Amino acid sequence: MTDRTATNNLTVTLNGVATELPHGAHVSDVVVHALKGVSSSGVAVAVDGVVVPRSSWSATAVAHGSTIELVTATQGG
């Protein structure tokens, strides 16, 4: 807790990878970070096993230690 405040960062598991985010990051920031500016059309997000609707991305703060999944459609049977 003290360390995190000192570095002003929080750590989440984003698509299976430990990822540092600025303290106070919201789901919308995670999406921008993961997509590196590519359109988020067709993307969905779950935080700790619960879907966060697109309309709530910018209002949902990310907690330290969260598990975040960011998915989209790909080819499949």
Place this chain on the structure above:
Amino acid sequence: MPTQQPVEVDSPLRIGDLELTSRLILGTGGVTNHQVLTDIITASQTQLVTVALRRVSAVDQSILDVVRACNVSVLPNTAGCKTARDAVLTAQLAREALGTSMVKLEVIADDVTLLPDPVELLTAAEKLVSDGFTVLPYTSDDPVLARRLESVGCAAVMPLAAPIGTGLGIRNPHALQMIVESAKVPVIVDAGIGAPSHAAFAMELGCDAVLLATAVTRADRPEQMARAFRDAVLAGRTAALSGMIERRYLARASSPTSGLIEPSAP
């Protein structure tokens, strides 16, 4: 000659809010590039294609653009999920990502057989139905499980012909026929189709549609094969509506049996 029965005009297949005139549903698994995808969608004349959901970093995101440009509906699947919990979350993510509450529910038991796990499947189906989904479960060819899936509110049942990707065709037509005879929801054969004759056979048995991917996407000439499957599904469907003859074990002449000549002995 007796008067011929009037032509039975086919009605569209209804699944949830969807109305399909094509009874071939195309999976996109195994497709090598976007041009091939466009070509096979066009050639098959399908109106519904499946997609999988994967983490963004691992995938090419533009498949949706290709599918939408072809003006067909998208059916997301939960391929790869091994528990009801994972399948339910994947379906919920798909609904959020794609704006459709239809889902091809797939809960597999292991990576070797890719056979459905019946217990997890039924659990997931029940949860998703109560969450407002239109659930199309990929199931084994077990008539009892098909009934159970229907009774929890699935919009269709999708029994396999054979394990995924094997191309073995319908291994147990009798079981499939039992499913068709008791189901009140559409029966869609999903998985194991290799040849157009398999697809035609499924339709002849009275199935409502066929879902296949590998048989087309991994063919040497996918576009040409897509056309062959389009024709096969249509042929099988037309046959099913036309009243096929009863099977019998002794011959029955088709030429008149009277009026034969009686040549004199040589």
